[in-house]
Amino acid sequence: MKRIFTILALVGAVAVGAPAWADETPAGTSATTTAVATTPAPSAAAAVADTASAVTAEQAAPALNKADNAWIMVCAALVILMSLPGLALFYGGLVRTKNMLSVLMQVFVTFSLISVLWVVYGYSLAFTEGGSFFGVLDKVFLKGVTADSLGATFSKGVFISELTFVIFQGAFAAITCCLIVGAFAERAKFAAILVFMVIWFTLSYAPMAHMVWYWAGPDAYVDAAAAEAAGATAGFLFQKGALDFAGGTVVHINAAVAGLVGAMMIGKRIGYGRESMAPHSLTFTMIGASLLWVGWFGFNAGSALEASGGSALAMVNTWLATACATMAWMIAEWMLKGKPSMLGAASGAVAGLVAITPAAGFVGVMGAIVIGLLAGVVCLWGVNGLKHMLGADDSLDVFGVHGVGGILGAILTGVFASPSLGGAGVYDYVANAVGEYDMTAQVISQLWGVGTVIVWSGVVSVVAFKAVDVLIGLRVPEDEEREGLDITSHGESAYHY
Numbered sequence: 001m002k003r004i005f006t007i008l009a010l011v012g013a014v015a016v017g018a019p020a021w022a023d024e025t026p027a028g029t030s031a032t033t034t035a036v037a038t039t040p041a042p043s044a045a046a047a048v049a050d051t052a053s054a055v056t057a058e059q060a061a062p063a064l065n066k067a068d069n070a071w072i073m074v075c076a077a078l079v080i081l082m083s084l085p086g087l088a089l090f091y092g093g094l095v096r097t098k099n100m101l102s103v104l105m106q107v108f109v110t111f112s113l114i115s116v117l118w119v120v121y122g123y124s125l126a127f128t129e130g131g132s133f134f135g136v137l138d139k140v141f142l143k144g145v146t147a148d149s150l151g152a153t154f155s156k157g158v159f160i161s162e163l164t165f166v167i168f169q170g171a172f173a174a175i176t177c178c179l180i181v182g183a184f185a186e187r188a189k190f191a192a193i194l195v196f197m198v199i200w201f202t203l204s205y206a207p208m209a210h211m212v213w214y215w216a217g218p219d220a221y222v223d224a225a226a227a228e229a230a231g232a233t234a235g236f237l238f239q240k241g242a243l244d245f246a247g248g249t250v251v252h253i254n255a256a257v258a259g260l261v262g263a264m265m266i267g268k269r270i271g272y273g274r275e276s277m278a279p280h281s282l283t284f285t286m287i288g289a290s291l292l293w294v295g296w297f298g299f300n301a302g303s304a305l306e307a308s309g310g311s312a313l314a315m316v317n318t319w320l321a322t323a324c325a326t327m328a329w330m331i332a333e334w335m336l337k338g339k340p341s342m343l344g345a346a347s348g349a350v351a352g353l354v355a356i357t358p359a360a361g362f363v364g365v366m367g368a369i370v371i372g373l374l375a376g377v378v379c380l381w382g383v384n385g386l387k388h389m390l391g392a393d394d395s396l397d398v399f400g401v402h403g404v405g406g407i408l409g410a411i412l413t414g415v416f417a418s419p420s421l422g423g424a425g426v427y428d429y430v431a432n433a434v435g436e437y438d439m440t441a442q443v444i445s446q447l448w449g450v451g452t453v454i455v456w457s458g459v460v461s462v463v464a465f466k467a468v469d470v471l472i473g474l475r476v477p478e479d480e481e482r483e484g485l486d487i488t489s490h491g492e493s494a495y496h497y
Contacts, residue, residue, distance in 0.1 A: 098484025
């Protein structure tokens with residue numbers, strides 16, 4: 001009897017646990033059974049099909065790539081390191097003792113000022129769809145940008161957080177403005193520098209970033225018609241086909257032209273050409289250059305926007321071109337002056353970093369070597385021969401290094417991006433493959449970029465400096481300049497001994 005009860009209990013348990021879709025009770029049975037059977041589950045085949053559709057829909061929906069996002073967050077921090085303390089120490093070591101703190105202050109506060117302006121309206125002007133030269137103000141104060149907002153990369157279906165892109169690009173904007181202060185160090189009014197930065201950032205940096213880097217993203221390029229429509233919304237120089245991987249035009253030439261204009265309009269330092277104005281601490285300059293080199297891996301490799309092979313290529317090229325430029329500058333200076341100098345080696349490193357910036361992800365290692373070697377020699381001429389030809393007191397050789405190196409690198413990008421020379425070529429997002437490469441046409445596109453930024457930044461800088469000069473004056477009084485800006489502008493001193 002016990003066995004019978006046990007068997008009946010097992011049968012009842014199986015019946016209770018059976019799935020609804022397994023109930024094949026025929027029509028005409030009890031009302032209760034019919035009611036249960038009125039909403040049967042789908043067949044097994046249909047269930048599998050629905051599951052597959054759900055998976056496909058989930059795959060198609062844009063989603064954050066956590067690895068890429070983490071990498072770009074690290075790169076953003078590295079770019080910030082380039083300014084604070086990298087550039088500040090590099091520049092600070094190059095000025096005289098009495099002006100050390102003033103340069104640190106100018107870099108530190110300029111970085112802070114531009115960071116705020118970037119969030120308030122700069123990001124919106126640079127990276128929203130508008131005209132060919134400016135975006136619109138739809139994202140002022142990062143309106144609509146949330147923790148869930150996604151930003152495109154250079155691969156279809158791959159996204160990072162838009163907030164990560166905001167801070168990464170904001171660090172670019174900040175260091176670009178910081179670069180300018182080196183051209184007129186030791187003689188400009190602190191207030192004048194800040195007012196100039198607001199004007200120049202708004203009218204030169206933001207539109208130049210839009211012209212070169214704004215586009216609809218790879219996912220918009222589904223076919224030829226869509227590609228044409230998406231291309232029409234891109235920035236002016238993007239439409240011209242200009243390649244700038246990490247800022248040869250947007251950052252370096254842009255800042256260098258502004259610095260050169262400032263040096264000319266503010267005038268030469270008192271005693272320039274007659275008194276010694278040697279760097280007061282090449283130790284700080286070497287430390288600053290080293291921090292720039294490390295931070296530049298974030299600057300260039302991060303501009304791939306992914307933790308990819310392209311990012312690795314940019315990192316290797318940045319490492320290699322910088323080393324080549326260091327050696328080229330040092331050897332050339334050794335031959336010309338009889339001794340190799342620490343200042344020359346550090347300057348050569350920065351020249352290599354600048355020149356490889358527009359090319360980093362587009363050229364192969366052979367291109368990086370050639371660009372680095374040429375940058376070392378050409379920028380050495382830039383801070384000596386060209387500087388004397390221009391007759392400007394560019395205090396820390398902003399144009400000689402960043403302007404000359406940026407122009408060289410931008411043009412050579414068009415040459416060495418060719419797949420026949422080991423470059424990556426230009427990717428066709430409609431064909432999903434590297435397209436045919438026309439070196440002549442690409443070099444012309446690069447010249448469009450170089451010419452546009454020189455004219456644009458030059459005009460904006462002249463207007464901005466003139467406006468500031470009329471409003472508050474550009475230069476400190478002679479007695480303050482002789483005493484040094486540390487005490488007269490800030491009431492502090494970098495050293496107490």
